[in-house]
Structures are given as structure tokens and as C-alpha cells.
Amino acid sequence: MIEHKRYEGKTDEEVRSGLLVEGFIPVLEYDDAGYFYEPHSHETTNIIVILQGEMTVTIDDKTVTLSRGDRVTFLPDMLHEVQVGAEKCVYFWVEF
Secondary structure, eight states: OEETTTTTTOOHHHHHHHHHHTTOOOEEEEEOTTOEEEEEOOSSOEEEEEEESOEEEEETTEEEEEOTTOEEEEOTTOOEEEEEOSSOEEEEEEEO
């Protein structure tokens, strides 16, 4: 599920606090510019919230580019691939 601009106008700390209120433990992660994740899936549900840079995600042949304030949720066994944009991408990662 893609949620564009869910955290628009929020600071990194406000995003983190919001995730904590939802009961999640966010981990700050980053990927270098141009990094590519081959098609894969996870056994758990995963959430990514973009803090800096861009990340292009393909799920079920639908491709969207995420940027600051956007959130994506990957359900268990959901096949997806990810391409980081021209700059480093910083994001919160949640797994449950």
C-alpha cells in the first residue's frame, strides 16, 4: 500500500514519534544512490517511510516513486523491487 505525503510537513522526529504511537519500533536506514534491490519478498509486514531522497518501488507491475513523507507497506510474501534515486535515500524501516 502506497501513502503519498502521509507525513508531509513533519520532522524526522515527528515521523518517528508517530510510528511509535502506532506501536512500531522504527529503525533509521539508508541506501546509497542507485542501489537496486532485485525482486524479492519478506515473510513479515514491512513499512518504509522516506525521510530524504527518492525510492522507486515496483509492486505487481505498478511502479511509483516515493519521496519525503511517503510511506509504503509491504505485506508478507508481496513481491517487489526497489531502485534508489540519484541521491542517497534515508528512511525509517519497520518490520513486524
